[in-house]
Amino acid sequence: MVESQKAMPQPxxxxxxxxxxVGVGGVGMCGIAEVLLNxxxxxxxxxxxxSPVTERLESFGAEIFVGHRAENxxxxxxxxxxxxxxxANPEVATALERRIPVVxxxxxLAELMRYRHGIAVAGTHGKTTTTSLLxxxxxxxxLDPTFVIGGRLTAAGTNAQLGTSRYLIAEADxxxxxxxxxxxxxxxxxxxxADHMATYEGDFNKLKKTFVEFLHNLPxxxxxxxxxxxxxxxxxxxxxxxxxxxxxxxEEADVRAINVRQEGMQTHFTVLRRDCExxxxxxxxxxxxxxxxxxxxxxxxxxxxxxxxxxxxxxxGFQGVGRRFQVYGELPVEGGNVMLVDDYGHHxxxxxxxxxxxxxxxxxxxxxxxYQPHRYSRTRDLYDDFVQVLAxxxxxxxxxxxxxxxxxxxxxxxxQLCHSIRQRGQLDPIYIERGVDLAPLVKPLLRAxxxxxxxGAGDIGGLAPQLIKSPLFAxxxxxxxxxx
Numbered sequence: 001m002v003e004s005q006k007a008m009p010q011p012x013x014x015x016x017x018x019x020x021x022v023g024v025g026g027v028g029m030c031g032i033a034e035v036l037l038n039x040x041x042x043x044x045x046x047x048x049x050x051s052p053v054t055e056r057l058e059s060f061g062a063e064i065f066v067g068h069r070a071e072n073x074x075x076x077x078x079x080x081x082x083x084x085x086x087x088a089n090p091e092v093a094t095a096l097e098r099r100i101p102v103v104x105x106x107x108x109l110a111e112l113m114r115y116r117h118g119i120a121v122a123g124t125h126g127k128t129t130t131t132s133l134l135x136x137x138x139x140x141x142x143l144d145p146t147f148v149i150g151g152r153l154t155a156a157g158t159n160a161q162l163g164t165s166r167y168l169i170a171e172a173d174x175x176x177x178x179x180x181x182x183x184x185x186x187x188x189x190x191x192x193x194a195d196h197m198a199t200y201e202g203d204f205n206k207l208k209k210t211f212v213e214f215l216h217n218l219p220x221x222x223x224x225x226x227x228x229x230x231x232x233x234x235x236x237x238x239x240x241x242x243x244x245x246x247x248x249x250x251e252e253a254d255v256r257a258i259n260v261r262q263e264g265m266q267t268h269f270t271v272l273r274r275d276c277e278x279x280x281x282x283x284x285x286x287x288x289x290x291x292x293x294x295x296x297x298x299x300x301x302x303x304x305x306x307x308x309x310x311x312x313x314x315x316x317g318f319q320g321v322g323r324r325f326q327v328y329g330e331l332p333v334e335g336g337n338v339m340l341v342d343d344y345g346h347h348x349x350x351x352x353x354x355x356x357x358x359x360x361x362x363x364x365x366x367x368x369x370x371y372q373p374h375r376y377s378r379t380r381d382l383y384d385d386f387v388q389v390l391a392x393x394x395x396x397x398x399x400x401x402x403x404x405x406x407x408x409x410x411x412x413x414x415x416q417l418c419h420s421i422r423q424r425g426q427l428d429p430i431y432i433e434r435g436v437d438l439a440p441l442v443k444p445l446l447r448a449x450x451x452x453x454x455x456g457a458g459d460i461g462g463l464a465p466q467l468i469k470s471p472l473f474a475x476x477x478x479x480x481x482x483x484x
Contacts, residue, residue, distance in 0.1 A: 013078075013111065020076035021045035022085050022092060024064065025053045028173065029082055031148040031160030032108055033057055038162035046072045046091060056158070070094040077101075080108050083176035084405075106178035109148060113168050113182060116146065119300060120182050122172035122214060123190030123227075125350050126293045129285070130190060132321045133297040134169045135161075137314030141306035145169050151344070152322035175199065177210055183217045186303075188225045188296050192232040193349050197381060208236050218242045225299050227292055228253045245303065247295040249288070255299040257291050262360045265327070267291060271298055279308055282316045285325060287357030325354060328454075328464040329478040336448025338368075340476075342464040346374040346457035348385035355392050358451055365451050369393035370438065370463060372456030373401045373414060380412035387420045393453075395445050396421065396429040397438070402458025438463060439470040 021033050024045025030053045037043045037060045044063040047054055054064045065072045073079055073091040079102045081092060095102050113120070121131045128151040135147040145167035149159045172179035172187070175196040192211055200206040215224045224240050226233050229248035237244065247255040260269040269291055271279040283294050294315055301311050320326060323344040330337040345351050351371070358367050371390060373379045379386065379401055390396055398414040418429045432438065446452065454463045468478045 016041075016077045018042045018044070018075055018077045019108075020073050020079050020091070022068065022073075022079055022081045022089060023047055024057065024062070025049075025051050026082050026084065027053075027150050027159060028105055028171075029080065030054075030057060031158075032080070032105060032112070033062060034060065034158065034160045035112060035146060035148060035162050036108075037061055044072070044076065073100065074098075078103060080105055083178065104176075104178050104181065106173060106181040109170055110181040110183060112146075112148075113170065113184060116168040117166045117186075118182065118184035119167065119169045119186040119188075120172040120179065120184035121170070121188045121190070121296075122174055122179055122211065123188065124174070124193035124195050125347065125353070126190040126289060126296075127171045128321055128344075129290065129324050130188060130293040130296050131169055131171050133283075133293055133315065133318055134300060136318045137297055137301045137306060137311055138165075138167055138169065138304075140314030140317065141301065141310035143167055143304075143306070149321070151324060154319040154321065172214065174207075174210070174214075179214050180210070180217065182214070183219075184222070185219065186223045186225065186300055187215055187218055188300070189215070189230075189233050190227050190292065190296060191230040191349075192236070193347065194381070195347055195378065198377065208232060212236050212239050215240050215242055223300075223303060225296055227296065229292065245299050247299045248292065253295075255295050255302070257295055260288065260291055262286055262357075264361050271295065273298070273302055276302065277308070279312065281312060284316070284318060285320065286361040287325075287353055288360075289353040289357070323461060325357065326464075327479060329468050329476055331446070331452065331467060331473045332475045333443070333446045333448055333450075338446050338448070338450045338452050339365075340464055340467060341451060341453045342461070343453060343455040344457055344461075345455050346378070348382050348389045351386075351455065352389040352392075354453065354455065355389065358453070362451060365449050366394040366447065367392075367453060368395040368397075368442070368445055368450050369453045369455065370397045370399065370432075370442065370460065372399035372458050372460035373417070374457040375404050376401055376406045376409040376412045379417070380409050383412065383417070383420075386417060387424070390417070390429070391421050391424050391426045393427065396427055397432055397441065397445075398429050399432045399438075399456070399458075399460060400434050402456065402460070404458065439467055439472045442467070443472050 025047035046065040058064050070090040073094050079095045082105050121127050131149045132153050138145040143165045144163040146163040148170040150171045224242045224244045228246040228250045246253045255273050257269045268282045326342045328340045328342045400414045418431045421429050468476045
């Protein structure tokens, strides 16, 4: 069991000692569970299968159940659930029968944040990277923050950590509007895009109003950090009745980037801040979208009094986040190697940003892309955008849609996407049925110097390690380091 930190006042949740997580292996759940374990609570959890995440929690003292059964929750004082959990889940049903509180994960996160100086990062895209950059910079500044991130921070080897300072840095999830539970001191809005629209009854105005409501959870002395380059964020800015700092490439932004230069995985730029000296910065990530993530981090770090040296050190030393343009290794092919990249992007805006980053950092290389759409509803709602952005690859293999519990929707599948992309005349995509071994299909398509991008939020996350281990790529070299 990891020893509890005593430097900060900690949540004292009355009679609550035993906390049970339903779906504990989820990326949003395991981090909170780990922090609570470190605080000395008795934590248990269930999931459909064991994983490295559940094994890590077990090593810290959590009791883990494989499968969902009523008896798993019998001794809990409270159940924590994510929006992915069906209300008919037997553990939830048992808790409700026994009048055991059932709370969403964001409410438990809010309880942790209530005792700390909370920094919450919201937005459709860039939350995980921005939260991770903040954790890196605050650590470089000697502030030892607690953090809860939606991805594995490479330097820490985990997505959550209990720190000794007053700071708690966490993602704020708009997908189910649960970020409204949070009451941070500082809030970031990276961008606002059409996603998870079922939560907002298909009404984009309702989504915008919810972001404004989230920002108004800040105290009147808090700070809203907002990306001025995003047109929707710019639109809601006049409605925000809290102190604000803006960032972006726009000349109107309070914190802005100029002289951006990309060299492979490294991006260099100059930061201009009001009433501060210019700052020369480098990050080990490609793309303007990551410059924006860094600017949000710099805006907050500057406001919190972190030194410029620590900001530069925290950004330049940042080793990335799992599945966010993670260079997984090199695959040998005739005449040389192929750089294998794994990425979580599953929205057209994210796909376009990654493709643009590849073109900017490696302009002479071909992009061979294996993409798996995530959810039939997202594929349907953003169909034309997917067709447009995916057509920008040099070679495209489309895996069937990862359903994430949804039923198929006619016309919103990968076979139809292939047809629509083919009709544009730029590209002849290859449709991949479920269960097909991809290595024999991919290898003949590769040339020395190519970049092979495996992208999506479904089970495509297992493809990069499969390719590295495939006998067809004997001699492949896996790497946790970014390629130069």
